Amino acid sequence: MNMDLSTVSFGVGQHPRTDAPTGDRDLCIMEAVAYIAGEPWSDSPDCASPVVSAFLRSWNDDLSDADRDRLLPAAVWVPRLVGSRGDPATEERRAYLALDWLIRVHTPAWFDLVPSLASHAEALRALPEVVDLASAVASKDLVYAAEAAALAAAWAAAGHAARAAAGHAAWAAAGDAARAAAWAAAGDAARAVAGAVAGYVALAAASDAAGYALCPTVETLQASALDLLDLMLACGEHRREETK
């Protein structure tokens, strides 16, 4: 398939099938991978890592056009994504790289903005790397405690301190439910983080700080997410080199 990747700009969401995409916002990053690989039109190409694909579909859609162009240049990422699907062990390793980043990098970076959450940031950073089910489950209680603290700080900042107790109870209930199954527990810990930390901390940190105070953290985490993406892809690339 012919496409000048150096001129491609990705668009948001799924796009209608086209035999000749222009690359002017008429395909997302994973649709470009399917197209370049010669696969049927899809945002879930068979040749690509399902874990990395999920990461990129989500990130592709949440970024502004300007950030997407800056962070996800097609010429850099599409060639690495074609053929990136790994064996089950590789995909699992990639999944834990994402969880580890959430727990030990992303969450503490936000907590650094709120003095009352500093100890939680330190505790999360001090955790051993989350590499498997056991280490994921072992980190769960600390993650819940940190999330509860962030929620309490946010609600206190909003003048609803009394509701924080209800928040603690909700998190405790979520923790009990998560103990039902090990993988579900790890998944629940991840879900607890989803969409929560940035919002909580933004509220907690905002009583005397304009939104711009959050900008450096966002930029740092965008760069860090690129490092995570590189790491997840490199994980499979190294394995392929080893088996040659």
Next chain:
Amino acid sequence: VIDIAALVAEVERLQQMQPKRDYYASLGAAQERAAVVAFLRGSDDDLVADYGDDIERGEHRREEKV
């Protein structure tokens, strides 16, 4: 004695900051959501993987994957 004028000014100041906070919080959540979805997708447990689907479809309104 409550300084009503100061109180109103403070409320207005906070209200003006709200869009900026929301904007940067949403930008910050982008990386967070991507990593969560990626992790959940890596599970061989259908229930856990479905969490990832829920987040993707809920947040991004992408159609259900076949």
